[in-house]
Amino acid sequence: MTVTIKDVAKRAGVSPSTVSRVLSGHPRISAETSRKVKIIMEEMGYHPNIMAKSLVSRTTNSICIILPKPAEELFSNLFFMELIRGIVTQASRSGYDVLISSGATEKEELEAVSRLLKGRRVDGAILLYSRKGDAVIDFLKEEGYPFVLVGRSDKYDDILSVDTDNRMAAYDATSHLISMGHKRIGFVSGPPNLIVSRDRLEGYRAAMEDNGLELKSEWIVEGEFLQESGYRAMSFFMNLPSRPTALVVVDDIVSFGVLRGLSELNYSVPADLALVSFNNIPLSELSTPPISSIDIGIYQLGYTASQILIQTIQKQVNEPGGTKRHIIPHRLIVRESSMYSPGGK
Amino acid sequence: MTVTIKDVAKRAGVSPSTVSRVLSGHPRISAETSRKVKIIMEEMGYHPNIMAKSLVSRTTNSICIILPKPAEELFSNLFFMELIRGIVTQASRSGYDVLISSGATEKEELEAVSRLLKGRRVDGAILLYSRKGDAVIDFLKEEGYPFVLVGRSDKYDDILSVDTDNRMAAYDATSHLISMGHKRIGFVSGPPNLIVSRDRLEGYRAAMEDNGLELKSEWIVEGEFLQESGYRAMSFFMNLPSRPTALVVVDDIVSFGVLRGLSELNYSVPADLALVSFNNIPLSELSTPPISSIDIGIYQLGYTASQILIQTIQKQVNEPGGTKRHIIPHRLIVRESSMYSPGGK
DNA sequence: CTGTTAGCGCATTCAC
DNA sequence: GTGAATGCGCTAACAG
Numbered sequence: 001m002t003v004t005i006k007d008v009a010k011r012a013g014v015s016p017s018t019v020s021r022v023l024s025g026h027p028r029i030s031a032e033t034s035r036k037v038k039i040i041m042e043e044m045g046y047h048p049n050i051m052a053k054s055l056v057s058r059t060t061n062s063i064c065i066i067l068p069k070p071a072e073e074l075f076s077n078l079f080f081m082e083l084i085r086g087i088v089t090q091a092s093r094s095g096y097d098v099l100i101s102s103g104a105t106e107k108e109e110l111e112a113v114s115r116l117l118k119g120r121r122v123d124g125a126i127l128l129y130s131r132k133g134d135a136v137i138d139f140l141k142e143e144g145y146p147f148v149l150v151g152r153s154d155k156y157d158d159i160l161s162v163d164t165d166n167r168m169a170a171y172d173a174t175s176h177l178i179s180m181g182h183k184r185i186g187f188v189s190g191p192p193n194l195i196v197s198r199d200r201l202e203g204y205r206a207a208m209e210d211n212g213l214e215l216k217s218e219w220i221v222e223g224e225f226l227q228e229s230g231y232r233a234m235s236f237f238m239n240l241p242s243r244p245t246a247l248v249v250v251d252d253i254v255s256f257g258v259l260r261g262l263s264e265l266n267y268s269v270p271a272d273l274a275l276v277s278f279n280n281i282p283l284s285e286l287s288t289p290p291i292s293s294i295d296i297g298i299y300q301l302g303y304t305a306s307q308i309l310i311q312t313i314q315k316q317v318n319e320p321g322g323t324k325r326h327i328i329p330h331r332l333i334v335r336e337s338s339m340y341s342p343g344g345k
Numbered sequence: 346m347t348v349t350i351k352d353v354a355k356r357a358g359v360s361p362s363t364v365s366r367v368l369s370g371h372p373r374i375s376a377e378t379s380r381k382v383k384i385i386m387e388e389m390g391y392h393p394n395i396m397a398k399s400l401v402s403r404t405t406n407s408i409c410i411i412l413p414k415p416a417e418e419l420f421s422n423l424f425f426m427e428l429i430r431g432i433v434t435q436a437s438r439s440g441y442d443v444l445i446s447s448g449a450t451e452k453e454e455l456e457a458v459s460r461l462l463k464g465r466r467v468d469g470a471i472l473l474y475s476r477k478g479d480a481v482i483d484f485l486k487e488e489g490y491p492f493v494l495v496g497r498s499d500k501y502d503d504i505l506s507v508d509t510d511n512r513m514a515a516y517d518a519t520s521h522l523i524s525m526g527h528k529r530i531g532f533v534s535g536p537p538n539l540i541v542s543r544d545r546l547e548g549y550r551a552a553m554e555d556n557g558l559e560l561k562s563e564w565i566v567e568g569e570f571l572q573e574s575g576y577r578a579m580s581f582f583m584n585l586p587s588r589p590t591a592l593v594v595v596d597d598i599v600s601f602g603v604l605r606g607l608s609e610l611n612y613s614v615p616a617d618l619a620l621v622s623f624n625n626i627p628l629s630e631l632s633t634p635p636i637s638s639i640d641i642g643i644y645q646l647g648y649t650a651s652q653i654l655i656q657t658i659q660k661q662v663n664e665p666g667g668t669k670r671h672i673i674p675h676r677l678i679v680r681e682s683s684m685y686s687p688g689g690k
Numbered sequence: 691c692t693g694t695t696a697g698c699g700c701a702t703t704c705a706c
Numbered sequence: 707g708t709g710a711a712t713g714c715g716c717t718a719a720c721a722g
Binding site: 002045047048049050051052054055060062067078080081084085088089092097098099100101102103104112114115116118119120121227256257259260263282283286287288 | 347390392393394395396397399400405407412423425426429430433434437442443444445446447448449457459460461463464465466572601602604605608628631632633
């Protein structure tokens with residue numbers, strides 16, 4: 001049923017090697033033979049067997065994406081799909097296929113990665129998250145497989161990664177609120193075991209300190225990347241004796257919860273509480289009021305991750321001089337949720 | 346560097362065939378040999394080469410997902426990611442890998458599918474959309490490759506597919522509005538070349554007719570699966586001499602645009618215009634007001650698609666008696682956007 | 691320029 | 707029960 005090189009060769013009256021040479025665009029081949037073989041391949045509907053090719057070339061022309069397991073519902077959907085789009089687009093352009101993998105537990109995740117890399121099904125991997133003390137990173141680094149991390153590792157400084165400068169992004173977001181005249185600014189954070197939560201919190205702290213503003217621990221709450229987290233935080237914040245007039249929120253989705261919470265408590269945004277969050281998902285401009293957000297270029301993050309991974313794979317050699325950590329620039333999109341100066345200015 | 350069966354065999358003092366037999370759980374093998382070999386495999390860190398395995402077994406244990414090319418921004422993100430999650434989860438459980446593919450144009454898409462299937466890199470494919478007259482479907486059907494369509498084909502009745510009963514779903518949504526006392530009901534549709542748009546429109550029409558309600562062509566607008574479509578539709582609808590009091594909207598995302606449009610025109614939902622839409626994305630309950638929506642079980646759609654594809658692949662034989670079209674049940678989630686009866690009831 | 695040979699790592703015949 | 711041989715489809719040396 002399947003048409004092989006051998007079949008084509010027989011039909012064309014040449015040797016299999018010749019056909020193979022035509023396929024790979026070998027230089028030392030007569031133009032006429034090449035043309036003839038190509039026509040016959042077309043006629044017979046020849047398609048190279050990718051597996052056989054990989055087996056002998058010891059390279060698969062494909063990479064894999066490791067989806068994190070947890071139930072980060074909303075966050076995952078919007079954020080990861082955009083990331084995946086970037087990765088798949090770039091990989092396609094470079095002639096690479098993308099394999100998606102996930103595991104129910106961290107152990108399963110590791111098994112999947114191990115099977116894929118050690119079984120030589122893929123040439124490299126992209127990790128879409130950065131937890132504290134991640135076993136998958138340890139494995140990949142130890143075994144020396146090409147991989148890139150979207151995010152930052154707290155353990156290793158010398159691994160390939162693509163990231164937002166989250167510290168600076170949070171600094172910028174906070175500074176914006178300060179420049180609007182806010183002095184009491186709170187922070188709604190994400191899960192403390194994610195590096196991104198910690199980096200953003202740190203940036204917020206730095207901005208507050210640099211501007212000589214008070215930093216109250218009760219103005220900082222931790223939660224998930226879920227709207228519920230923002231929702232719950234509100235009943236807490238608004239009952240504080242000295243409540244903040246503005247909030248930096250770790251993710252747009254959480255902001256949606258914040259908005260809902262405030263509306264139920266009959267507070268209005270931005271008059272009672274101004275808001276800036278992160279990621280600038282498309283829906284943040286559709287909420288009432290539209291949310292100010294730091295755009296981190298998610299698609300670009302994915303696109304770049306794929307690019308540097310494939311470069312690394314093709315280079316073989318790990319040149320020690322290369323940049324390991326790639327930063328995608330962010331920018332603040334100011335919308336209605338932060339357009340208010342307290343103190344009646 | 347790589348450990349092969351041969352290496353293990355040499356170290357264990359047995360033949361490669363024996364090791365292979367242990368690997369595949371062959372029955373005629375002495376318990377002791379089996380144990381010994383397994384230990385050595387563990388010690389040496391043996392991992393089967395997936396490519397070599399596929400080459401000889403003529404099966405890859407992987408399937409591919411074809412992402413549609415267009416820029417269906419929001420729709421894609423939320424909807425497809427959920428679908429993918431369902432597919433990947435089920436495939437993993439069945440021991441299958443999932444490959445994601447897309448093309449910039451329909452031609453590229455076809456090339457990718459062809460390369461993957463004909464090149465024997467995957468055993469089957471899942472199509473995530475259903476356009477009118479899709480060339481990819483023609484190809485897959487003609488060549489006899491296992492595939493399943495998430496959606497419905499207008500051309501073939503006998504292909505494997507997983508779908509919502511969109512006609513009935515729209516009928517239900519419309520009936521709900523009618524039962525609330527609405528008589529002038531409009532419909533905001535999606536791209537007319539997508540089957541889903543047409544099915545939902547048809548269900549709306551049927552419900553209107555069955556209830557003896559007038560069906561005005563100016564109450565129906567077509568657009569994209571984007572919030573802009575809903576936004577634009579509003580300035581049109583609300584300027585109609587006899588404007589509808591309720592709307593069935595083809596997708597939640599479009600409803601977001603509708604809400605924004607109405608709020609800018611100073612109309613309120615549901616008092617001035619009641620709303621029901623489809624897909625029940627997580628954010629539909631977060632908007633103000635929360636949107637009534639038909640939940641179509643997106644994750645389930647993906648999960649089922651993967652399941653029947655893999656079943657088909659493993660069965661080899663296409664038993665003619667089997668069900669080709671699988672319907673995932675939907676249900677209406679009533680929220681504030683439709684909780685209003687016109688005429689002051 | 692072209693043909694011959696020898697594997698890539700594995701599974702599946704056969705023999706014994 | 708186990709070992710030896712053969713081939714999956716292809717590429718990469720070798721020779722000419």
